[in-house]
Amino acid sequence: MELQRLLRTVNASRMSSIRAVVVGILKIINDPRSTARELVDIIETDPPLAARVLQLVNSAFCAPRQKIADLRQAVIFIGFEPLKELALSQTVCDLFQKPSEIAGYSREAVWRHCVTVAHFAKLIYRREYGLNGSQAYAAGLLHDIGIIVEDQFMHSQFAAALNGLGRHAHDLPAAETSILGYHHGAIGMTLAVDWGFPAELCQGIGYHHEPESAAPEFRQLAATICLANHCAHRIGETYCPPQAVDADDLARRMENLEISANAIDLIAPDVSQALSALAVKGIL
Ligand SMILES: [Fe+2]
Numbered sequence: 001m002e003l004q005r006l007l008r009t010v011n012a013s014r015m016s017s018i019r020a021v022v023v024g025i026l027k028i029i030n031d032p033r034s035t036a037r038e039l040v041d042i043i044e045t046d047p048p049l050a051a052r053v054l055q056l057v058n059s060a061f062c063a064p065r066q067k068i069a070d071l072r073q074a075v076i077f078i079g080f081e082p083l084k085e086l087a088l089s090q091t092v093c094d095l096f097q098k099p100s101e102i103a104g105y106s107r108e109a110v111w112r113h114c115v116t117v118a119h120f121a122k123l124i125y126r127r128e129y130g131l132n133g134s135q136a137y138a139a140g141l142l143h144d145i146g147i148i149v150e151d152q153f154m155h156s157q158f159a160a161a162l163n164g165l166g167r168h169a170h171d172l173p174a175a176e177t178s179i180l181g182y183h184h185g186a187i188g189m190t191l192a193v194d195w196g197f198p199a200e201l202c203q204g205i206g207y208h209h210e211p212e213s214a215a216p217e218f219r220q221l222a223a224t225i226c227l228a229n230h231c232a233h234r235i236g237e238t239y240c241p242p243q244a245v246d247a248d249d250l251a252r253r254m255e256n257l258e259i260s261a262n263a264i265d266l267i268a269p270d271v272s273q274a275l276s277a278l279a280v281k282g283i284l
């Protein structure tokens, strides 16, 4: 399917969440004691809903003075009641009701991978650059949104790309390009641009497999997402059957960002802790 046609198809329907997320949303909304914070926790683990939040906040309806990439800022801007309505309309498509039939691939793993990359990206931004990392979190959470689109809207081609994958998880863009003519980064960026996301976020999503192609002013974010993606695969938070991560490639990525060799080892326990906390809450 041609990229612009795919964009129209996605916009004409709704990107699906996984069942666990929609069940979690319903539980929160049906409980009068639940708080905005609990809803935010869910939004921060669900790429499709997070994308809808950013799309709404950056639309003419909300018309912020500056484009917003920070999910918590977006939530405050939109307000709790409209947010509840938005969350309530999030659905699970028929395909996602059933477990995936692609060997070694699960949607739950995609969701966990996206959240893992988001946490790595945020913590790299905090530790290495002294920034709050909220934009990096959003870019990490949304970086593989193109995967979710392929799974939902181009399922047979997506299955073919995953089944034809080489030894490395990072070969996926090449496998997709040979079948579709583009890869999931390009899908994500096309959607992000159409949805009015800030340019840096669009490029962080679009170029997470090729940060050198990002505009110079956005390269730090794209390179950070690329590194965070490597880190997630390295700790086993991956959705591709082969889990090998190219150690030389990882070292090169870190060198390009001038990140010391032990930085990731220092960050990884915090990421694992954040994932465990979500598991305890029953979110992922
Ligand atoms: Fe990716």
Ligand SMILES: [Fe+2]
Pocket: 113, 117, 143, 144, 229
């Ligand atoms: Fe990824």
